[in-house]
Amino acid sequence: MKSPTPLPYTDTKAVGAADFYFAINATFRFILKKFGEEGLRQYWGGLGSRYFAPVSAAWRARGLEGVAEYWKAFFAAEPDAQVEVQPGTDCVTLNVKVCPAIHHLRKGQREILPCFCQHCYFISEAMAQPANLTVRVEGGNGSCRQIFLRRDPNLPAQDLARIKEATC
Amino acid sequence: MLGVFDFCGHYEWTFSWLEERGGRALLLAYWDEAIHRDSQRHASELIEAKGIEGMKEYWGHTLAQEGAGYATTATEKVFRIDMHECPSKGFLLRNKLEQHHDYCDHCIGWIGPMLKHSGFTIDHQHNHCGQCWWEIRTNTDPSPPSAPGGLAKESDVRLRPDWNSGEPSIDTFSRANHPDKKDT
Numbered sequence: 151m152k153s154p155t156p157l158p159y160t161d162t163k164a165v166g167a168a169d170f171y172f173a174i175n176a177t178f179r180f181i182l183k184k185f186g187e188e189g190l191r192q193y194w195g196g197l198g199s200r201y202f203a204p205v206s207a208a209w210r211a212r213g214l215e216g217v218a219e220y221w222k223a224f225f226a227a228e229p230d231a232q233v234e235v236q237p238g239t240d241c242v243t244l245n246v247k248v249c250p251a252i253h254h255l256r257k258g259q260r261e262i263l264p265c266f267c268q269h270c271y272f273i274s275e276a277m278a279q280p281a282n283l284t285v286r287v288e289g290g291n292g293s294c295r296q297i298f299l300r301r302d303p304n305l306p307a308q309d310l311a312r313i314k315e316a317t318c
Numbered sequence: 319m320l321g322v323f324d325f326c327g328h329y330e331w332t333f334s335w336l337e338e339r340g341g342r343a344l345l346l347a348y349w350d351e352a353i354h355r356d357s358q359r360h361a362s363e364l365i366e367a368k369g370i371e372g373m374k375e376y377w378g379h380t381l382a383q384e385g386a387g388y389a390t391t392a393t394e395k396v397f398r399i400d401m402h403e404c405p406s407k408g409f410l411l412r413n414k415l416e417q418h419h420d421y422c423d424h425c426i427g428w429i430g431p432m433l434k435h436s437g438f439t440i441d442h443q444h445n446h447c448g449q450c451w452w453e454i455r456t457n458t459d460p461s462p463p464s465a466p467g468g469l470a471k472e473s474d475v476r477l478r479p480d481w482n483s484g485e486p487s488i489d490t491f492s493r494a495n496h497p498d499k500k501d502t
Contacts, residue, residue: 159324159413163385163405166322170329174320176356177332180348184340193335197320201331227323251319258360270319 156219158204168229171254178263194269198276209281217242217298241299252292252316266316270296271308290314326409333418349427358428366436373397389473397454400475404448411448422446423497434495446486449475
């Protein structure tokens, strides 16, 4: 039976509290300071493979259709997000026109961690891997494109240089 | 992307991730450095500048944004919060998320040091079921916490029939500014 929502965790409110983006940014900064770049990537990978394990399971069961459903529901619950989710037969593309996190961090005049946008790649890749999927991210710093597709050994690896540094 | 809709879920997951790597000391440092001094610096600035008026402004905004069921009571000497439906702990309970052994400690983990810096101290209890109360006074005020109903009247969370069900036990903090200054 199809779940009433593709989100793994539900809440009584329709949209999250935007000020929590401050805490996400601060958490990344703290972990980078304590554990370095590799430690931060391990944290992101752990979130993707453990905390988001229910999402991976749904993607494994439902394939790219599940990916599209998840991201539509996800961005509908993020304040001020403007994201177009394009389902396709071979991939799902997220056209992030307004990233809600960067938008709110700028509005709050917060110092944004330069590698902030890399978290989208490392978390999503860890979520996608158990479902035999992968992701490529291009852009960042407020708007980007994320493509989810089936794993293929011939596919070039993610080029991190294609993910922009975030600025205030 | 890591979002804010389920923030409390990955926030709590992060507590365990940090504690596994650096023990409680690292978790305490996280609450102080990342949450108090970085994420919530707007709260710190507001309360340092305006005292109890700043507390009214800060918690009025943040608890409404998070969708909390709560009441506040303020006099010139004390600021009190009665949390009847903690949006944060409520989210975890509804979604059966419990990675960390005492999620509720995170509040005093960052609020304690913040208020200490501004010259305030805290009387506080939480019951681990989404209910808690706070009384915040200047650290030079020796007044004890109010009796149930004495300050917050019918809004006092301690008057709820389910306030003290015995399991899990209630944690008590008396004139505290640190999560490890727990009476029980």
